[in-house]
Amino acid sequence: MAYRETEKMRLRKAEVRERILDCALQSVSEGGFRNAQINQVAEMAGVATGTVYRHFESKTELFAEVFRRATEREVDKVAEALAGPGHAAERLERALRQFAERALHGPVMAWSLIAEPVDPRVEGERLEYRRAYAEHFERAIGEGIEEGSLPPQDARLSATCLVGAIAESLVGPLSPTQRTPTLPEQPATLSDGQIQTLIEPIITFCLQGVTGQRR
């Protein structure tokens, strides 16, 4: 009986932690890391501020975890798209397009994940995840070289070029003023047409970079 009580408490604790994370994630997706506040997250989650600190040592730790979760989701989506059918170039196109579309449909979160100036610790996580994206692209490019659908190239460096090109190109469109690194107060919502107009030139550059063929 005592054991079951403990188990129940453990589950309840895990559930509260999860709820705090969900609310923090939502908070960042609405206002970026800069505007995210512990007391606001606590209120959203229906817990006391102190409870948040029982689950996460500091604000930085909570938001580093939010960053990890949100980025892992995006990395997984890229991996899924790359695992689909078709030649390497088609799979790369699908993955790049999906990455860009998801970013432009959730511009605040994407801006926060890709470019918002953040605590050096979160910035460190950001660099790690960019390597994770690059590794997925590298594998697909390697397969393309293997199957003969892509010309010989340094798959690792081409992969980092892809990650850099798409991330950098999205920074501008995601940023409200197209220039400054400030967060959108009211993030612009782009129409599907505007999103496609932005994405096409980026995909063209990336695919040309990898294939050496005019698209």
Added chain:
Amino acid sequence: MAYRETEKMRLRKAEVRERILDCALQSVSEGGFRNAQINQVAEMAGVATGTVYRHFESKTELFAEVFRRATEREVDKVAEALAGPGHAAERLERALRQFAERALHGPVMAWSLIAEPVDPRVEGERLEYRRAYAEHFERAIGEGIEEGSLPPQDARLSATCLVGAIAESLVGPLSPTQRTPTLPEQPATLSDGQIQTLIEPIITFCLQGVTGQRR
């Protein structure tokens, strides 16, 4: 006479400020922003620590200025290379190659400027400067389209792709472990041959991205 004294003091003050900045720059180029310390910079400059704070409000302000100076120098180099003779693709190649070579020859400083996790304020400057690079590339691409040496494309987006591709690709080689965002304790010195081996695939990707032609 009083006026000339004041002028002399102004000059002397400016000279001390300059010396502090030079020493801070050297300090970052040896150990990155993370290891740079005000008291060490003061010692190098032969002034008291308090003197540094009379010229710069805070450590962040001093190193933000170091960041600006060092980055401006690199942006100017890119602009110079782009202003040289030749078709747009040749000029772009020259600028990209020079950027990469300079980075790989001064890996600690380059890592600090491009990727070291830094204070959000410095990170904000970083985003600004990446726009400055992109604007120079954009102009050259626009000229290439105009002269017919490059295919029609969105010059702005291609330019951001170039900046992202080259910066991202250098992050790995500049980083000691090729994975983690930690600073090199003992930065690897690459031979000229190793540097060329790294640079070629990056230049190929970038030029193919812009020209749509196999290089």
